Amino acid sequence: MALKQKSVWVCTSCGNESLKWMGRCPACGEWNTMVEETVVTGRSGSDRRSAVVPGGGHRPMPLQDIDTTRESRLSLGNAEVDRILGGGIVEGSLVLIGGEPGIGKSTLSLQIPLHCHGLTTLYVTGEESVRQVKLRALRLGGDDSGCLIYSETLMENILEEAKKIMPGLMIVDSVQTMYTQTLESSPGSVSQIKECAALLLRFAKETGVPVILIGHITKEGSIAGPKVLEHIVDVVLQFEGDSRGAYRLLRSIKNRFGSTSELAVFEMTGKGLREVSNPSEMLIPMHGEDLSGVAVSAMLDGTRPFLIEVQALVSSAAYGTPQRSATGFDVRRLNMLLAVLEKRAGFRLGVKDVFLNMAGGLRVSDPACDLAVICAVLSSNFDFAIPSGTCFAGEVGLSGEIRPVSQTDRRIIEAHRLGFSRIYISAFGSPDNIPEGIEVIKVGDVPALCRSLFAKQ
Numbered sequence: 001m002a003l004k005q006k007s008v009w010v011c012t013s014c015g016n017e018s019l020k021w022m023g024r025c026p027a028c029g030e031w032n033t034m035v036e037e038t039v040v041t042g043r044s045g046s047d048r049r050s051a052v053v054p055g056g057g058h059r060p061m062p063l064q065d066i067d068t069t070r071e072s073r074l075s076l077g078n079a080e081v082d083r084i085l086g087g088g089i090v091e092g093s094l095v096l097i098g099g100e101p102g103i104g105k106s107t108l109s110l111q112i113p114l115h116c117h118g119l120t121t122l123y124v125t126g127e128e129s130v131r132q133v134k135l136r137a138l139r140l141g142g143d144d145s146g147c148l149i150y151s152e153t154l155m156e157n158i159l160e161e162a163k164k165i166m167p168g169l170m171i172v173d174s175v176q177t178m179y180t181q182t183l184e185s186s187p188g189s190v191s192q193i194k195e196c197a198a199l200l201l202r203f204a205k206e207t208g209v210p211v212i213l214i215g216h217i218t219k220e221g222s223i224a225g226p227k228v229l230e231h232i233v234d235v236v237l238q239f240e241g242d243s244r245g246a247y248r249l250l251r252s253i254k255n256r257f258g259s260t261s262e263l264a265v266f267e268m269t270g271k272g273l274r275e276v277s278n279p280s281e282m283l284i285p286m287h288g289e290d291l292s293g294v295a296v297s298a299m300l301d302g303t304r305p306f307l308i309e310v311q312a313l314v315s316s317a318a319y320g321t322p323q324r325s326a327t328g329f330d331v332r333r334l335n336m337l338l339a340v341l342e343k344r345a346g347f348r349l350g351v352k353d354v355f356l357n358m359a360g361g362l363r364v365s366d367p368a369c370d371l372a373v374i375c376a377v378l379s380s381n382f383d384f385a386i387p388s389g390t391c392f393a394g395e396v397g398l399s400g401e402i403r404p405v406s407q408t409d410r411r412i413i414e415a416h417r418l419g420f421s422r423i424y425i426s427a428f429g430s431p432d433n434i435p436e437g438i439e440v441i442k443v444g445d446v447p448a449l450c451r452s453l454f455a456k457q
């Protein structure tokens with residue numbers, strides 16, 4: 001069939017295609033993300049789309065005959081990364097690690113081969129020279145015996161080398177710098193990114209070599225983000241956190257071989273990323289004395305219980321319209337909680353500025369934090385300190401009731417383990433397995449909570 005070239009407009013955020021330019025992508029709703037790309041039509045698609053799955057064959061098979069003993073996992077020498085992958089990386093899988101520039105993707109991906117003793121790793125870098133990688137490896141320390149560094153951006157060359165070497169693990173940093181000769185568009189465009197990822201997926205499935213792919217997330221949309229790849233790869237891990245702060249979170253967004261509710265915490269140090277196996281150590285108060293406006297929440301992120309400090313500052317509004325601002329918490333939810341306090345418990349917060357902050361640069365979405373948020377707000381408003389050793393876990397409903405949250409007993413156990421002596425929970429749940437030595441106070445609504453808290457002053 002004759003090859004024909006045509007132009008399409010592709011969204012760099014979600015990969016949606018359109019025949020004409022649009023200011024706003026109709027699929028993901030992002031503005032100014034459509035870029036023009038040339039596509040070649042009329043080419044036979046058979047060579048591009050048939051990724052062969054080893055062991056699966058091309059014929060339909062009865063489910064009970066399919067052999068799963070082949071799915072062997074490889075430890076990456078990093079307990080936290082292994083845990084969020086579901087117990088190591090699966091052979092022949094393609095793992096995408098996404099994150100904003102400067103968050104630590106290259107550092108983490110170089111630390112992996114340095115701690116995988118004896119495993120031959122091919123580290124392909126399209127962003128740094130081999131010398132730069134060496135300097136970074138010297139800072140990180142570790143065993144560099146099996147680590148091969150290859151500075152290349154052309155996929156055809158990379159795959160040829162990889163097939164010759166047949167490494168135990170391949171790392172490609174980053175997908176936005178790679179390109180394939182079969183397409184005319186420039187590296188970083190949606191079609192190049194998709195094609196390079198598809199080539200790597202095919203390589204991984206055919207050879208059984210696990211591949212880790214790094215992808216930048218950009219806000220400007222000048223280059224396409226890893227979102228367009230999410231459906232191609234097996235696992236998506238996302239690096240989050242403030243790149244100026246010390247703590248980084250690695251979250252699993254998609255995992256074909258494990259749970260997606262896993263979270264790993266790292267601290268960026270002078271010698272690379274340190275695994276933080278007890279995240280509460282960074283999230284609970286360091287100051288000795290009791291301060292007003294501070295409450296500790298027993299929250300759950302994924303399957304992991306955490307204790308996190310919630311800080312609030314309530315002051316009289318200096319200007320006409322009161323300000324509401326929240327860092328790490330949904331500001332609309334904060335407004336809702338303030339409305340509940342106003343309407344159901346009679347606190348006049350409508351004329352106050354309210355600022356809320358979650359410790360450690362964490363973004364929380366667990367509704368169990370509601371109770372700690374309202375306690376921090378009330379504590380700041382009345383300038384009374386919540387007694388130390390107290391923590392909270394409960395969701396606040398629109399009628400001011402305190403609702404039970406999932407896995408309350410795990411939260412209580414974590415609070416007890418960290419030395420807390422009192423926890424407020426909903427009166428409507430009945431957790432079992434309450435450990436000795438922690439007082440569990442059950443409150444049914446906001447007025448009951450206030451009575452219990454104020455009575456202790």
Ligand code: TYD
Nearest residue numbers: 101102103104105106107268269270271272
């Ligand atoms: P990097 O891993 O290059 O980020 P990415 O690949 O996601 O763009 O670097 C992240 C930041 O970490 C960089 O600004 C420097 C800092 N850093 C340290 O603080 N300690 C270290 O040991 C290393 C290697 C980097």
Ligand code: MG
Nearest residue numbers: 105106127173
């Ligand atoms: Mg990098």
